[in-house]
Amino acid sequence: MALTNAYVLPTNRIGDILGKIRDGQAPERFTQQLLKDWGFSSTNDRAFIGLLKALGFLTPDGKPTQRYNDYRDHSRSRVVLGEALRDAYGDIFLIKEHPSPADRASITGKFKSFHNVSDHVAGLMTKTFLGLLQHADLSGKASVAPTEEVIAGKRLSSRSASSSRRAAPGGAGPRRAGTVLTAASCMWLRRTRDFIGVQCGVNSTTKCDTPHSPNNRCYGFACTTRFDLTQG
Incomplete structure (x- = not known):
């Protein structure tokens, strides 16, 4: 986990920054200057960038991921954030499937023991988690974030019937695990969301914009290289 x-x-501004993400256009790169333009000018506000990276909203170099764009859909933003919390705070959900402020003591204790930090720092981590939690829906799954079992081979093969009617760059269509995709094909699959949910293996040459999530799903593919879907 x-x-x-x-x-x-x-933490009182967590809702504000999430609102800015939902209502604004995704930037090419999420920077400190963007935070200032949004009204987050304090040096303390810079930590939001690290938090968004931890949630899988940004790549390590600050580029918005697919999850960032999925969150901008108001109809499912709460569910998208709920899945992000399950990925980033997986160990908390081992304590309680649906944590709440009533579980503050046990959550703080988990942060303290896991990261070997002081009570004060563990309290800040807890306050951040609970601040995010109030804006999330843990009851469902976002339609674009398949379960670990719904990996690329299964996801793409289910669309084989309709693929013959769709033109794609480089002959892109449903791809099985082991298929090497060109950059153009990858871009097409990304647009049609056939490429979401690819499970990366240890020996995979698939390049992710963000580190693997605990369930090995990748979000926000860098479509400037070739990709080898090695598992499925």
Whole structure:
């Protein structure tokens, strides 16, 4: 499982920044200057970038991921955030499937023991988690975030019937595991969301924009290279 150590001090502004993400256009890169343009000018606000990376909204170099764009859909933003919390704070959900502020003591204890931090820092991590939790829906799954079992081979093969009617660059169509995709094909699959949910193996040459999530799903593919779907 996983348990991020990212936290922010202005937890009262978590809702504000999530609102900016939902309502605005995804930037080419999420920077400190963008935070300032949004009204987050305090040095403490810079920690939001690290938090968004931990949630899988941004790549390590600050580029918005597919999850970032999925969150911008108001109709499912809460569910998308719920899945992000399960990925980033997996160990918390081992304590309680549906944690709440009433579980603050046990959550703080988990942060303290897992990261070997002081009570104060563990409290800040807990406050950040609970601040995010109130904006999330843990009851369902986002339609674009398949379960671990719904990996590329299964996901793509289910669309084989309709693929013959769709033109794609480089002859892209349903792809089985082991298929090497060109950049053009990858871009097409990304647009049609056939490429979401690819499970990366240890020896896979698939390149992810973000680190693997605990269930080995990849979000936000870098479509500038070739991809080898090695598992399925």
